[in-house]
Amino acid sequence: MTLSCDFRPPFWLPNGDAETLWAPFFSRSERVPLRRELWTTPDDDQIAVDWVDGDPQAPAVVLFHGLGSSSRGHYSLALAAALQARRWTGCLVNFRGCGGLDNRKPRAYHAGDSDEIAWIVERLQRSFSTLYAVGVSLGGNALLKYLGEERGDHLTAAVAVCAPVDLVATAAHIAQRPLYERYFVRTLQRQMGHYASRYPDLVDWQAVHSARTLRAFDDAFTAPVHGFRDALSYWQQGSSGPGLARVRVPTLLINSRNDPIVPLADVAKWQRSAAVQTCFTDRGGHVAYVQGSFPGHTRYLPQQILRFFDGDTPDAKA
Known part of the structure; x- marks a missing residue:
């Protein structure tokens, strides 16, 4: 069928x-x-x-x-x-x-x-x-x-x-759609409150919370926490x-x-x-x-x- x-x-x-x-x-x-x-x-x-x-x-x-x-x-x-x-x-x-x-x-x-x-x-x-x-x-x-x-x-x-x-192409596309990018970034930042209180020295939390783009967020949090050089490296390898x-x-x-x-x-x-x-x-x-x-x-x-x-x-x- x-x-x-x-x-x-x-x-x-x-x-x-x-x-x-x-x-x-x-x-x-x-x-x-x-x-x-x-x-x-x-x-x-x-x-x-x-x-x-x-x-x-x-x-x-x-x-x-x-x-x-x-x-x-x-x-x-x-x-x-x-x-x-x-x-x-x-x-x-x-x-x-x-x-x-x-x-x-x-x-x-x-x-x-x-x-x-x-x-x-x-x-x-x-x-x-x-x-x-x-x-x-x-x-x-x-x-x-x-x-x-x-x-x-x-x-x-x-x-x-x-x-x-x-992921590289998708991130570039989302960067041209501010409504979606801000939604994703804010969603991720809301999840970070627990991390910041328990792991204050994990990353630069000011950079995480001030991020306005997915690239900035992934550069500040996703990449360093998971062993990638930066956001681009994470996107390429992922x-x-x-x-x-x-x-x-x-x-x-x-x-x-x-x-x-x-x-x-x-x-x-x-x-x-x-x-x-x-x-x-x-x-x-x-x-x-x-x-x-x-x-x-x-x-x-x-x-x-x-x-x-x-x-x-x-x-x-x-």
Whole structure:
């Protein structure tokens, strides 16, 4: 069977900006009970993992969220509801410092953190014979980087949604969109309050809090904390695009042509292995894909994701 990549939003969402901003703030939110566990990381930090409990014999899906989000993001809950309906298990990972849980260590999370993906997948594969993975935006790039390092043998298949596979190009694009850049920077700075009080000598906190661009923030915090020379070095080394040609696990890239944050051209330009398929839609915004009567719902993405996991392939338009 084929997976249709034809998506049409409601008439009252006329462009990618409207779709992107509407989805998290105004679309109908799914209500799903989640069971929380706290996991200790290999370096003795901790993360929160929220579960959708399913049939023990059914497949499991692990979700890695985007920048500044959590297991409570609109797309996370939409996927959780779809998994609950199937009685599949859902593992909604909150990256370090996300989901209302503070870090024990200075290390945070970042777009190229394939090692974090690796230990989580390896832990899950001990419990589930069929394990799928979904990465969204930043989490999608981290997942694809892990797969491109040929470390994905524990996964049956994977989906990356609106992943910024070229971090240098994406950062340059966002720098031209002040609304989005200020939102991302402020979101990151809000997360820094806990870090600054616990690790006063970690970085130049004045530079972190005065940053007005992603480059300035990543120069002041992300790069030095995670061992990169500067923001550019982090973006270059963290990009998953160069590894797409080495991906061995069946993988689907879902992107929209009107995404205001991740330009499709910066995704499509990379050579991909035969295992990587694409579903490039004309509309959808950035991780939005709102459909239905006002105020709309976000069920399109989980439907596409689960159809791919069922074995459906994208149509020729993709």
